[in-house]
Amino acid sequence: MDQLWEDQEEVPCVACGNPVCGMDRGFAFGTEGVLCWKCAVARGGEYDAAEDNWTTTPDVAGLTVHHEWDE
Ligand SMILES: [Zn+2]
Numbered sequence: 001m002d003q004l005w006e007d008q009e010e011v012p013c014v015a016c017g018n019p020v021c022g023m024d025r026g027f028a029f030g031t032e033g034v035l036c037w038k039c040a041v042a043r044g045g046e047y048d049a050a051e052d053n054w055t056t057t058p059d060v061a062g063l064t065v066h067h068e069w070d071e
Helices: 037-042
Strands: 010-012 019-021 027-029 033-035 046-048 053-056
Touching: 033 037, 037 046
Parallel strands: none
Antiparallel strands: 010 019, 027 033, 046 053
């Protein structure tokens, strides 16, 4: 499994803005996009805990990574 984050680093969910840390089973897409567990499941994602993998990826259409420093 690719590690997008450092263990303790938190990044905001691109859909709801809640912090997602590397210990959570968030869904990472693109280069920096991250969905929290709730949003990933709400968007159709299905996670296989045994495989430690998303068997069905969430629909991330329309989501863009927003940086605080972008204005
Ligand atoms: Zn979210």
